């Protein structure tokens with residue numbers, strides 16, 4: 151039961167309604183204090199009596215807390231795990247209460263560069279650099295406020311997977327089980343390189359204005375669109391793209407015209423234009439830079455004696471998965487996680503042409519992984535109640 155004074159009353163209703171929770175000042179790893187932070191939260195399902203059934207689902211770079219549901223005035227994209235979370239689905243909301251939080255620094259309701267600074271002007275690029283650990287600090291503060299001592303599970307892919315790993319390593323006693331998809335223990339040289347090119351595409355746009363473009367009516371949409379094109383290529387499979395588009399012209403256009411006007415496009419150019427257009431209509435450029443930079447600095451081994459030591463120290467039972475054609479977070483990175491995390495099941499290899507985005511498209515494989523994660527969570531509950539863990 152949730153009484154008026156119960157901290158759970160801070161949560162929005164269990165039907166996916168978007169709510170906002172003020173968590174106070176957040177002290178970042180750098181020592182900088184971020185004042186008056188708010189996190190946007192959605193949840194599905196009911197919290198049980200002892201609050202032991204709450205699952206935290208972590209979104210990826212340009213995702214948000216809208217795990218489930220249609221496009222509406224508040225949500226520009228459909229739920230990104232619509233087929234996986236809900237009544238009777240692998241993450242069964244008749245049984246579990248699923249909570250998702252727009253990341254610290256995000257632009258879909260949580261405090262970030264596109265929010266107002268306490269001085270009444272937009273934060274913009276004055277927003278301090280945040281790390282994946284800072285994101286988890288803000289979520290730990292939320293859990294404290296809500297009186298949730300342990301998540302039944304923490305689950306996420308890509309940047310959501312990085313947050314999940316940090317939860318597991320920083321607060322193992324607060325995570326009963328976990329599922330980590332399509333991410334690595336630290337950023338690789340390749341990721342830092344490609345992500346830095348994306349950041350530079352945004353910050354080189356004349357409308358960037360040193361990150362102070364909010365409220366000026368001129369936003370760096372060209373740069374953000376270029377960044378998304380580069381990123382989207384890294385999210386999809388190389389063979390998949392060639393099979394879909396090859397070097398065919400976009401119908402009705404002639405990319406081989408001899409005047410170099412670039413007016414005619416290849417089909418893949420048109421596809422990437424479409425993906426870029428969709429992102430710029432829904433995402434803030436400064437937020438994109440902030441979160442991409444956080445991914446560049448992701449390293450679970452930092453100040454913990456290195457990746458091997460950090461992973462070895464983490465006892466949380468977990469399921470790790472990677473996609474065969476992921477060229478951004480290649481399978482070898484999930485092989486490392488599964489080999490070095492003592493609580494990991496054997497690696498789940500997701501056979502898919504879709505590349506990194508496979509964790510969003512391959513419900514048939516990801517569904518059983520979520521079900522298995524909840525099985526591990528239940529086992530841990532039973533072992534604890536018998537005093538074995």
Ligand SMILES: CC(=O)SCCNC(=O)CCNC(=O)[C@H](O)C(C)(C)COP(=O)(O)OP(=O)(O)OC[C@H]1O[C@@H](n2cnc3c(N)ncnc32)[C@H](O)[C@@H]1OP(=O)(O)O
Nearest residue numbers: 209210211212213214227230417418420421424507510511
């Ligand atoms: C965990 C998270 O929350 S991450 C956030 C998830 N959402 C996003 O990243 C939004 C961007 N979208 C995507 O990344 C992908 O669409 C996914 C992963 C969500 C789904 O993948 P898929 O279903 O395989 O989408 P796909 O790559 O085929 O893209 C389909 C779109 O391209 C369009 N398209 C296909 N070919 C062309 C072309 N030649 N020219 C123009 N547009 C084209 C389709 O019309 C369709 O448009 P729509 O999405 O507006 O309906």
Ligand SMILES: N[C@@H](CCO)C(=O)O
Nearest residue numbers: 210211212213308385
């Ligand atoms: N499509 C995902 C891929 C990154 O994990 C996103 O845009 O966040």
